[in-house]
Amino acid sequence: MSYVLRVRFASFFTGAAVASGAGLYFLQKDYTVAHHALSNQINSLYDSLDGRVSELEKLKVVGEGEQKNAEAEE
Numbered sequence: 001m002s003y004v005l006r007v008r009f010a011s012f013f014t015g016a017a018v019a020s021g022a023g024l025y026f027l028q029k030d031y032t033v034a035h036h037a038l039s040n041q042i043n044s045l046y047d048s049l050d051g052r053v054s055e056l057e058k059l060k061v062v063g064e065g066e067q068k069n070a071e072a073e074e
Helices: 002-073
Strands: none
8 A cells, every 4th residue: 555655645745846847947037028028128228218318419519519609699
């Protein structure tokens, strides 16, 4: 009887280990996909922000040039 019990316990713990490993693999894969999605979203936001800041800096330079021209005319 003890041999059958040992085989059952071994089978149970082997199945639990395999299921745990598969679960951890899928969780890791899900985490990686979510991380890449968030990373791409943040990168696109930073690129958008960088473009808007560049446009504002260009407007500031143009505005300073016009201000100097107006002061020179007075």
